[in-house]
Amino acid sequence: QVQLVESGGGLVQAGGSLRLSCAASQRTFSSSDMAWFRQVPGKEREFVAAITWSVGRTYYADSVRGRFTISRDNAKNTMYLQMNTLKPEDTAVYYCAADLGLRSTTATMYHEEDLYDIWGQGTQVTVSS
Secondary structure, three states, X not given: OOOEEEEOOEEEEOOOOEEXXXXXXXXXXXXXXXXXXXXXXXXXXXXXXXXXOOOOOEEEOOOOEOXXXXXXXXXXXXXXXXXXXXXXXXXXXXXXXXXXXXXXXXXXXXXXXXXXXXXXXXXXXXXXX
């Protein structure tokens, strides 16, 4: 089965940049959508960004729009999240997810957690002030 592994997290000062990667253990379906979510202690996981594999359409949460860029490299079977102008509020564990159509769901929007079937283990991003 497909496994997703995040990497690239770390400690950075406010205003700095990081690039996260999400690598699949095997080739994914080109029609599958993928997304980044993040979670901080005491809060629910929140949507960050999403991208379609078929046409590359992107979607962003208001909190990161203009600062973060989601992209993919199908040849490498990898998705990326370029994070610029980082703020302390961006500190969280970042998870990548994929919608492979493995189960039925009522979710239809890219920002809904229940849309996605496969999740990575997460990578920590810490932004200091």
